[in-house]
Structure formats: structure tokens, C-alpha cells
Amino acid sequence: MTSDQHAARRGHHLDQHPDIWCEDLVRIYHTEGIEVQALQGLNLTVDPGDIVALVGASGSGKSTLLGILSGHDRPTGGRARVAGMDLLAMSQRQRVDYQRNIVGFVWQQTSRNLLPFLTAAENVALPMVIGGARDRDARVRELLALLGVEEQAGRLPKELSGGQQQRVAIATALANSPRVLLADEPTGELDEANSEAVLEVMRHAATQLGTTVLVVTHDPRVSEHVRRTIQIRDGRTSTEVLRRTVRDEDGSERLLAEEYTVIDKAGRIQLPPGHVEEFGLRDRVRLEKGDRHVEVHPGDEDVPAARRSQHEEETR
Numbered sequence: 001m002t003s004d005q006h007a008a009r010r011g012h013h014l015d016q017h018p019d020i021w022c023e024d025l026v027r028i029y030h031t032e033g034i035e036v037q038a039l040q041g042l043n044l045t046v047d048p049g050d051i052v053a054l055v056g057a058s059g060s061g062k063s064t065l066l067g068i069l070s071g072h073d074r075p076t077g078g079r080a081r082v083a084g085m086d087l088l089a090m091s092q093r094q095r096v097d098y099q100r101n102i103v104g105f106v107w108q109q110t111s112r113n114l115l116p117f118l119t120a121a122e123n124v125a126l127p128m129v130i131g132g133a134r135d136r137d138a139r140v141r142e143l144l145a146l147l148g149v150e151e152q153a154g155r156l157p158k159e160l161s162g163g164q165q166q167r168v169a170i171a172t173a174l175a176n177s178p179r180v181l182l183a184d185e186p187t188g189e190l191d192e193a194n195s196e197a198v199l200e201v202m203r204h205a206a207t208q209l210g211t212t213v214l215v216v217t218h219d220p221r222v223s224e225h226v227r228r229t230i231q232i233r234d235g236r237t238s239t240e241v242l243r244r245t246v247r248d249e250d251g252s253e254r255l256l257a258e259e260y261t262v263i264d265k266a267g268r269i270q271l272p273p274g275h276v277e278e279f280g281l282r283d284r285v286r287l288e289k290g291d292r293h294v295e296v297h298p299g300d301e302d303v304p305a306a307r308r309s310q311h312e313e314e315t316r
């Protein structure tokens, strides 16, 4: 598929369903009689062509989510669809096709992404050989060029730098034109300059090809390369930062980052831990409705008499 066809595909599915959709996703691990709830009712929607970073503390459930989305693991409960495929209802055969053609995957360990005895070009071609694609040489050249490693085509992975290996790994993951690219800490083993460069080429390639990207990371710099950053806390999506370009009155453009708290379909939100601590919020809180907003007050705070009678009036 050419870049133009990819762009057309992106435009075509922009008005359709999200490429990644999870509702109340639960994953419970049982080890030695202990139950770990890695995902506790996670909700996530990513639109076609969007590039999203998933951040969160160690143990918050990021890799568990990627394991499910990549078809390597099954959730304990909830619903999950990627590119229209129901991840809980796939047969074994559909799962193989899904991993081969619908999702691409990049791991943190550079050595895990590429076969050591194949050159960069052969690694990129391999998924297409298995899939029986034609015009492989042209496609390999196009992908290596898109990721800025065309000159390294004939080298073995061990003859490439870590950053170049990850670029080739991204090209390999994109070889069969997946709808969705999943990356688990793709810059985890790289230094700062290489991380920046790899993220930028990944963003560029995904934009050119119309691929939807979900990248898991500890690296706060990743956020600068994506439109949405989703924070996952205790197995749930908690906050989201959206970046957009705004035009000031003098006509100059600037990047605006706004933080949002995620609200689920039952109306539940998770308050930031800093707010909970600062205002001593625990056990229960009192909500007060304004014209266009809702205030959260500590449950043990004295309610002013005027407001109390108004509240009684409203709830009567």
C-alpha cells in the first residue's frame, strides 16, 4: 500500500468507530493463592490515526493492557475491540491473523524486536514473506526511508546503534500495514537524543501511514510528541492531557496542554492524590452544583446555613 492509499484509508475510517476501545476492562492474576487486580475496570478510546501515550507508575497496569491489546493475553472481564475485532471472542485462527496483519508491536528490548542473523532489510521483509505480499523490495525501501535508516539496509542488527535498531523494529512492525501500532517503552534503552529522534520518526511514520499508535512509557518527554497523554493509575485511566495548537490575538501560534480527569459512563471520577491530601478528602465528600460546574467539599466541612437550606430545598 502506498502512502497515498494509507492517507486515504485514514480519511476513510476517521468517521468510523474508534480503533481501540476498552470498556470496564478487568485483568486479575492469580499467583500462589494471591489475587492481583492489574486492571480494575479500565476505559479507553483511541480514534483512528491518533497517537496516544500511556503513562503511569510502575505496576499501574500498562504492560497488562498492551498484552491484552496485542492479543498475547486475555482479560478476565470487560470488553475490548481493536480495529473492530472483539478481543474476547476471537478464535485462535483470527488471533494469528490479528497479530500478523492488524496490530504491529515494538518491545523495549532492542534485541527482542529483530532477528539477529537477518539484515535490517530482511527483518522488515520477513512479515511480508510470511503474509505472501508482493512488491516487497519497494515496500522495504519505502519503510526504511520513512524511518531514516535506508543506508543501513544491508547491516545486521548488531552492526546498528540502539536507536537505529528501534527504527528498523518500527519499520518491521509497520511492514504489513497494521491499523494499530503498539509500543512498550520503545525508547527505554536509549539515551535522550536517540529517544527524541526515534519518537519523532515514529510519529512521522504513523502520521504518513495513517496508523493509530499507543505507546507505553515512563519517559515524560514522550508526551511532547503525541496529541494525547493518558495517565493510568491502579489499573484505571485517571487523567488525560490534550495538546492542541491555538492562535493568539497577534496571530502567533502556541501549543496548549490541558489536563482533564477521566469520567466513566457511571459518572465516576478519580480525584488527583494531591487534591485528596491537600483538602483532607476521605470516606465521603459533599458535591455542590454551580451553574456550569460541580464543587467537591470535604465531607466533614461545616455547611453554611444558607447553602444548607438551599440544598434541602433542592433535594426535597
Ligand SMILES: Nc1ncnc2c1ncn2[C@@H]1O[C@H](COP(=O)(O)OP(=O)(O)OP(=O)(O)O)[C@@H](O)[C@H]1O
Binding pocket: 029, 030, 031, 036, 037, 038, 056, 057, 058, 059, 060, 061, 062, 063, 064, 065
Ligand atoms: N504474570 C503476572 N502474574 C501475576 N501478577 C502480575 C503478572 N503480570 C503483572 N502482574 C501484576 O499486575 C500489576 C500490573 O503490572 P503491569 O506489568 O501491567 O504494570 P506496568 O504499569 O506495566 O509496570 P512497569 O511500568 O513496571 O512495567 C502489578 O501489580 C504486577 O505485579
